[in-house]
Amino acid sequence: MAIRDIHILGSPALRRRAEEIAAVDDEVRALVEDLFDTMAAASGVGLAANQIGVTRRVAVVNADDQTFAMINPRIVEAAGREGKEEGCLSIPEAFAEVTRPERVVLEALNEAGETFRLDVSGLIARAVQHELDHLDGVLFIDHLSPLKRQLLVSRWKKEHRNEPLTRTPHPEEPKATD
Secondary structure, eight states, rough: OOOOOEEEETHHHHHHGOOOOOSSOOHHHHHHHHHHHHHHHHTTEEEEEEGOOOOOOOOEETTTTTEEEEEEEEEEEEOOEEEEEETHHHHHHEEEEEEEOOOEEEEOOOSSSSSOOOOOEEEHHHHHHHHEEEEEEEGGGGGGGGGHHHHHHHHHHHTTTTOOOOOOTTTTTTOOOO
């Protein structure tokens, strides 16, 4: 459908908890298409609706040959712990190690409004958790120690000062983990 601008660190939309979807309708399906188009243009592996300024509980993932939309997603089970480097389309060029459960069980609605359940691990589990965090107004940097977060954000803000709070993704940008 359309490639949308991605909200960048400092945008209030990134810190808002997204609202539940009452019914999956054509408007929600169009939002899902926009998320997929925008994620592909930005070479990401996931994207949440509030990253494009829409505070609704919708996100998409494309990792390890699995592509799916998550509407009103929730994690119903988690196991293990694993630290891996993460990045985010909303904080370009910033990366840090984040520890998360290695395996999760996801329940959500698909674009047809049907409930589905996925038991995922590795990169897909990390992407699912990262996107659910976004829907709760949480960024990957919130998982860092206060000192690491302060150093990363200070450096990032210095390098990106005077830039707008949104940017249009371009397919040639380097891949981020979000």
